Amino acid sequence: MKRPRMSPSAYVWLLLAAVYFILPLYSTLDFSLKENKAGTPCCTLHNYGWVIHNGDFWHTIKISFILALETIVISLALFVPTIYLVHLRFPKLRPVLAFMALVPFVVPPIVMVVGLLKTFKWTPNWYFGTPWGFLATAYVILAFPYMYFSLDAGFRAIDVHTLTEASQNLGARWTTTLFRVILPNIRAAALAASFLTLAIVMGEFTIANLAAFHTFPIFLQYVNESQGFPAGALTLLSFLITWAAMLSLLLVGRKRGARGAIVPATR
Amino acid sequence: MADEGRRVGIATEAASGALRPGILSGRRRLPVAGLATLPFFVYATAFLFVPAFSVMVGAFQDKADHATFSNIRLLFHHPYIDAYWGSIRISLITAALGCVIGLFVAYAAIRDGTPRWIRSTLTTFSGVAANFGGIPLAFAFIATLGPLGVVTTWLRSRGWDITYQTPHFQISSERGIEVAYMYFQLPLMILVIAPAIDGLKREWREAAANLGAKQWQFWRHIGIPVLMPSFLGAFILLFGNAFAAYATAYSLDNGINIIPILIGDYYTGNVLNNPHIAQALAFGMFVVLAVMMVLYIPLQRRAARWAR
Numbered sequence: 001m002k003r004p005r006m007s008p009s010a011y012v013w014l015l016l017a018a019v020y021f022i023l024p025l026y027s028t029l030d031f032s033l034k035e036n037k038a039g040t041p042c043c044t045l046h047n048y049g050w051v052i053h054n055g056d057f058w059h060t061i062k063i064s065f066i067l068a069l070e071t072i073v074i075s076l077a078l079f080v081p082t083i084y085l086v087h088l089r090f091p092k093l094r095p096v097l098a099f100m101a102l103v104p105f106v107v108p109p110i111v112m113v114v115g116l117l118k119t120f121k122w123t124p125n126w127y128f129g130t131p132w133g134f135l136a137t138a139y140v141i142l143a144f145p146y147m148y149f150s151l152d153a154g155f156r157a158i159d160v161h162t163l164t165e166a167s168q169n170l171g172a173r174w175t176t177t178l179f180r181v182i183l184p185n186i187r188a189a190a191l192a193a194s195f196l197t198l199a200i201v202m203g204e205f206t207i208a209n210l211a212a213f214h215t216f217p218i219f220l221q222y223v224n225e226s227q228g229f230p231a232g233a234l235t236l237l238s239f240l241i242t243w244a245a246m247l248s249l250l251l252v253g254r255k256r257g258a259r260g261a262i263v264p265a266t267r
Numbered sequence: 268m269a270d271e272g273r274r275v276g277i278a279t280e281a282a283s284g285a286l287r288p289g290i291l292s293g294r295r296r297l298p299v300a301g302l303a304t305l306p307f308f309v310y311a312t313a314f315l316f317v318p319a320f321s322v323m324v325g326a327f328q329d330k331a332d333h334a335t336f337s338n339i340r341l342l343f344h345h346p347y348i349d350a351y352w353g354s355i356r357i358s359l360i361t362a363a364l365g366c367v368i369g370l371f372v373a374y375a376a377i378r379d380g381t382p383r384w385i386r387s388t389l390t391t392f393s394g395v396a397a398n399f400g401g402i403p404l405a406f407a408f409i410a411t412l413g414p415l416g417v418v419t420t421w422l423r424s425r426g427w428d429i430t431y432q433t434p435h436f437q438i439s440s441e442r443g444i445e446v447a448y449m450y451f452q453l454p455l456m457i458l459v460i461a462p463a464i465d466g467l468k469r470e471w472r473e474a475a476a477n478l479g480a481k482q483w484q485f486w487r488h489i490g491i492p493v494l495m496p497s498f499l500g501a502f503i504l505l506f507g508n509a510f511a512a513y514a515t516a517y518s519l520d521n522g523i524n525i526i527p528i529l530i531g532d533y534y535t536g537n538v539l540n541n542p543h544i545a546q547a548l549a550f551g552m553f554v555v556l557a558v559m560m561v562l563y564i565p566l567q568r569r570a571a572r573w574a575r
Contacts (some may be wrong), residue, residue: 006382010375014385017372017453021396024407025448027417031410082307089300100311100362103562105504106556107319110509110527114549115318117534118325118542141315197400205401205514206527210534220402221518231406238403258447 021203025239031232049234056219057234064216065142067131068201071139072194078140079147080190087155088164096151101145107207108162109142117211131213143197154189156158158182199245203238322553323455325546338547346524353372353553354525355439361448366498369456376457377464390461393454400451400559401514408447408519412438439520447515452505459504463497465568496569503563507556526552 033043042153051057086093104112104185106222116138163185183190205217220238223231269325329335345434355461375381376389387573411418416438437441467490475485513527521528526548533545 004380006380007375007378010378010381013371013375014381014389017368017389020449020453021392023418024411025405027410028407030417040531058290066510078310079306082304085304087302088302093304095505100315102560103315103319105507106553107315110511110513110530110553110554111322111549112315113534114530114545115315115320115322118546119318119321123277127356137314140310144311144315148527152452199398203398203403204403206531209514209517210531212535217402217514224406227272228409232410235403235410239407242398242403243395244397247391250391250394258329259364 015199028232028235028239031229032236034232035228041166045229050230051233060199060206060214060216063131063214064122065204067136067139067215068198070132070136071143072197073199074136074199075143075147076190076194079144079151080186081178081219083148083151083155084160084178087160094152097148099149104142104145109204110210112138112141113207113210116207127164131208131215134211135208135213135229136213138211139197139201139204142191142200142204142207146200150189151186154186157189158185188252191248194248195245195252199242202241269520271333280345285488295469310456315414319553322546322549325543326550328543330469330541330543336542338541339550341544342547344549347529347548350524350548351555352440352528354527354552355555357448357525358506359443361445361452362502364445364450365452365456365505366460366502369453370452370460370494372497373457374464377461379469389457393457397451397458400512402518404444404447404450405515408438412551414444441523444516444523447519448512451515452509455505455508456501459495459501460497461534463494467493470575484558496566496572500563500566500570503559503566507559509550510555510559 032047033045035044035046054129061161065222083097084096107115120134123133140232163181164177167181203217204215205221208215208218216238220231220234223234326338327334327336329337332357340573342351372485376386408416410416413419414430421431438444450539471489472485475489480488511527513531516523516525516528517531530545530548530552
């Protein structure tokens, strides 16, 4: 059979898309290689040196990274047993969970943070005043749709009933079943969900800004406003983090629905 | 897709229930099973439903926490009503352009004749780019179309100065923000519509051709009706995506009059002195998005019919 030729209109559309998608990335790279002073046009790694020697950079990126890990741990601890039990014993609750995964569309971060600030104003400073308390609990909610769709697809792909029964018949306790039988089988889905959560937390600006926490995106915005060329290096680095997280996600398995949440959360 | 999974799930369950009735109905073996799902629901209630509810209540309260409609009434006056229009305008324009252009780009990548690697590159890139956004995205566009941007300086060297000759088009303007939003709208559209385009089976086209249908007749009677629910559903997703966006707009022009920026101003700059106005603004967003969701769910159901 003859392979059909690529149509000319397809060329045009794909070329336009490629230009639009690549140009901003190229411009950012171009900016990051410029010297802050006029006269020396191209190219210097000075801006990258500036980033590496900046204490605030290391401080904020550490906060965001630990925050991401904390969010991932809480989310997995909260969602894995629930979704497991819903698949095993309460299939009627599945539509309820699916509905709850749509709620963040109606309550986006900018609305959520208004409610959270109002609801938890009275709480002690160790919760309300630290990223590990207030921000982490908010980010678990942000991560929920991504975690849900990914884990749900993971559980759908395995035979929860047979695995559980086999494990129980061999005398395993519930903890053993969960940690040594179920968890290894949904590892790909859990990892995919974790990488997505990492990307979300490392880029989340809205809630951190309104609640006045100094995370990495806040630092990035501060540099954007104050010094253009180092901001290029920093932006590229931030893109790189997202790329790395998302590509790791693809590597751990192209499971259907791994990125099934309907709206990204870092706008 | 979801439906299929549910059916398989139910079938599996019925099968294991029929074969080994003792286990499924064996509540004795797992008396605390119900309790184990409790932490999740408690968490969701405490950190999602209660805060969302408190926004609704707060929108109808005055400073002394008495019930009032004055905040809501205020939403229909300057500058708040303009901010709603601003948000809706940006969302409609970027959703419409995103849907149409995204559809053509996705179709160009998927249709027969385009090499496979283009499709897989595009979907991988879209998966990543749909998660770009916020502050880094804004900077990338400042570096491209800002006053010192790569494209701006290139055009200037050719004698076209955006800053003076087209002052209404700058990256820190409504048009500019729309251009930047397209960077996450297009990938989202491509991700959402690709499965629907896959659903247009080649056999349908061949069958139509065998029956004597012309290209336009295939699209008029088969292609467009099949894609329509997915297309409209995607439009709603893109609308909500742009409507709720805060970080990108904030970084490009924190003076633009759209709802998320107004809400943010209250908390970061204390422009308003009544927190209930911020809550009313948030409530208004919630209402718009809730209407969108109500429209979305039936469209999604309808679209799922072909995506098998």
